Amino acid sequence: MPAMNNLGKVGVVLLAFILLIALFAPQLAPYDPHKSSPQNYQAPGKEHFLGTNDIGQDIFSELLFGARTSLLIGFLSALISIALGTLIGMLAGWFEGGTDRWLMKLTAFFMTIPYLPAVIILSAFTRPGIISTSVILGIMSWPATARIVRSETMTLKKREYIQVCKAMGAPDRYLLFRHIVKELMPLIMYRAAARVRAGILGESSLSFLGLGSAAQKSWGTMLYYAQAKNALLTKAWVWWVLPPGLCIALVSCALSMISYGAETRLDRRMEDLL
Amino acid sequence: MTERREMRKRILHYLLLLALVITVNFFLPRLLPGSPIKTLTGEEVGSLTAAEKQGILAAYDLDKPLGKQFLLYLRNLFTLNWGNSYSKRQPIWRLIRSRTGWTLLLAGSNLLVSTVIGSLLGLFAASHRQSRRGAAALIGSTVISSLPSFWVAMILLSVFGAQLGWFPLYGAYDLWGKYTGFARFLDILRHLALPLITMVFTSFMMFFTTARYGALQVLSDDYIKMAYMRGISPGRVRRAYVLRNTWIPVFTMVMLDVGYLLSGSVLIETVFSYPGLGSLMQEAVRARDYPLIQYTFLVSSTLTIFAMFLADLCQPLVDPRLRGAGDE
Numbered sequence: 001m002p003a004m005n006n007l008g009k010v011g012v013v014l015l016a017f018i019l020l021i022a023l024f025a026p027q028l029a030p031y032d033p034h035k036s037s038p039q040n041y042q043a044p045g046k047e048h049f050l051g052t053n054d055i056g057q058d059i060f061s062e063l064l065f066g067a068r069t070s071l072l073i074g075f076l077s078a079l080i081s082i083a084l085g086t087l088i089g090m091l092a093g094w095f096e097g098g099t100d101r102w103l104m105k106l107t108a109f110f111m112t113i114p115y116l117p118a119v120i121i122l123s124a125f126t127r128p129g130i131i132s133t134s135v136i137l138g139i140m141s142w143p144a145t146a147r148i149v150r151s152e153t154m155t156l157k158k159r160e161y162i163q164v165c166k167a168m169g170a171p172d173r174y175l176l177f178r179h180i181v182k183e184l185m186p187l188i189m190y191r192a193a194a195r196v197r198a199g200i201l202g203e204s205s206l207s208f209l210g211l212g213s214a215a216q217k218s219w220g221t222m223l224y225y226a227q228a229k230n231a232l233l234t235k236a237w238v239w240w241v242l243p244p245g246l247c248i249a250l251v252s253c254a255l256s257m258i259s260y261g262a263e264t265r266l267d268r269r270m271e272d273l274l
Numbered sequence: 275m276t277e278r279r280e281m282r283k284r285i286l287h288y289l290l291l292l293a294l295v296i297t298v299n300f301f302l303p304r305l306l307p308g309s310p311i312k313t314l315t316g317e318e319v320g321s322l323t324a325a326e327k328q329g330i331l332a333a334y335d336l337d338k339p340l341g342k343q344f345l346l347y348l349r350n351l352f353t354l355n356w357g358n359s360y361s362k363r364q365p366i367w368r369l370i371r372s373r374t375g376w377t378l379l380l381a382g383s384n385l386l387v388s389t390v391i392g393s394l395l396g397l398f399a400a401s402h403r404q405s406r407r408g409a410a411a412l413i414g415s416t417v418i419s420s421l422p423s424f425w426v427a428m429i430l431l432s433v434f435g436a437q438l439g440w441f442p443l444y445g446a447y448d449l450w451g452k453y454t455g456f457a458r459f460l461d462i463l464r465h466l467a468l469p470l471i472t473m474v475f476t477s478f479m480m481f482f483t484t485a486r487y488g489a490l491q492v493l494s495d496d497y498i499k500m501a502y503m504r505g506i507s508p509g510r511v512r513r514a515y516v517l518r519n520t521w522i523p524v525f526t527m528v529m530l531d532v533g534y535l536l537s538g539s540v541l542i543e544t545v546f547s548y549p550g551l552g553s554l555m556q557e558a559v560r561a562r563d564y565p566l567i568q569y570t571f572l573v574s575s576t577l578t579i580f581a582m583f584l585a586d587l588c589q590p591l592v593d594p595r596l597r598g599a600g601d602e
Contacts, residue, residue, distance in 0.1 A: 114578040116537040121571040208424050210560045232432040245425030252420035
């Protein structure tokens with residue numbers, strides 16, 4: 001379906017745009033997002049493009065800096081999750097037998113751990129920060145990737161050229177990290193887009209519950225303060241609550257489009273192979 | 275007798291998981307840095323004398339060896355002697371007991387409504403399949419699943435609660451009204467409406483996609499064509515033949531996600547101040563009330579594990595093909 005592929009391209013452009021904004025946030029932001037001012041609860045106007053919050057911080061600047069935290073945690077957590085999932089899945093699929101049985105038992109175990117309560121309790125007991133949040137989100141979300149990678153590795157292993165390399169005495173490490181990983185790449189990219197999206201939503205949920213770092217502006221943290229200060233009951237909800245949520249939705253939509261695009265490519269590749 | 279052996283394996287799996295959760299719950303606060311006294315008493319720690327600190331350690335058995343502590347923890351766990359919450363100044367067990375029912379009400383009704391709406395819409399979309407509508411459904415589902423649930427909750431609360439005043443702003447029942455009987459039921463329903471709508475809105479999509487896919491597969495099967503040819507009315511075919519088989523993947527979906535559905539209410543409950551386990555957990559997190567955080571985690575995890583187990587047990591009831599597969 002060509003429409004799907006275009007969807008993927010739109011997603012990439014959108015994501016690149018948001019990445020640029022995040023990168024140049026200090027240059028683009030009209031105010032220091034952490035600096036409070038006496039002009040609080042101001043409606044959007046000339047001075048403050050998107051108004052101000054309860055302590056007079058400029059919402060537009062907060063949004064720009066928030067993009068950094070959200071994207072960084074999204075990508076970092078996805079990196080950890082995908083790396084763990086791919087490694088475990090590859091090892092299980094390649095060696096089979098006992099290794100496979102134990103790794104898959106571990107995977108099934110992790111899969112049934114209640115995700116949100118576990119993430120909340122781990123965050124509550126650690127110091128909030130970009131690294132700790134990414135690690136927590138990453139180590140709690142690898143099992144699904146491991147399962148897919150495992151079954152894919154099992155199929156790839158039977159490829160003729162892999163079998164030939166193996167017969168010629170190529171070591172497992174070489175085959176796994178040179179050839180199998182390369183073959184798995186489209187699948188990994190597809191999973192990664194979905195994981196970044198889940199990471200961004202996870203970060204915003206944690207921040208919304210008050211588990212974010214106070215030092216880092218994030219869209220979830222903005223919504224946490226809006227909720228804590230009862231912005232919903234005042235007129236301020238229009239400029240304080242709507243924008244951060246729309247930003248989360250926009251990034252997450254862009255990533256969904258990218259994974260759709262990757263999925264259709266994956267399907268076509270599969271068809272080519274058949 | 276493979277079926278019974280399979281069952282034993284499943285039970286063992288869930289029991290192990292439960293044991294893991296109980297153990298983690300014990301070790302987590304002990305492994306992490308920081309003084310246990312601060313964890314137990316919160317910000318009051320600065321004003322305590324050495325003797326008082328010793329007293330607290332003794333009261334929580336923290337002066338005993340680790341193994342002994344673990345045994346005492348297990349005993350207290352099963353005798354429901356869970357200590358006090360310092361932020362709420364109430365026994366933790368009583369707090370949790372009063373909250374659990376509301377979460378079950380919210381999550382349970384969401385499960386029921388979302389699966390019914392999701393599968394009916396999925397079936398409808400499958401039998402009126404048109405490429406343009408299909409694309410619209412895809413885009414719609416992408417957008418809906420991209421919206422953070424708690425944000426949707428905030429918007430709905432703001433528009434229908436605060437601006438229009440159609441629904442109450444917080445709680446699960448009117449704190450001042452003395453309703454009884456049917457009036458009380460209506461009051462509870464009115465408070466349930468917005469949280470439930472939000473939850474259904476953010477979770478019916480996965481059932482819709484599953485049901486649509488399942489129905490599309492069944493619709494192209496030979497026996498459905500045969501049923502039409504035999505002159506059975508299309509409505510009956512849809513109800514008795516297609517729907518019956520669409521339920522199976524939907525139920526599998528429920529099984530996989532029952533944990534998410536239960537714990538996903540943390541965010542929604544927080545927005546609506548719905549007095550469930552989720553909002554209790556959030557309040558505990560905000561007050562850094564670690565003992566309370568731990569036990570809400572324990573209870574919500576136990577409930578989730580139990581729900582998954584229950585879903586596992588029900589699987590053969592929904593899919594008759596799994597029934598008695600093992601015995602000859």
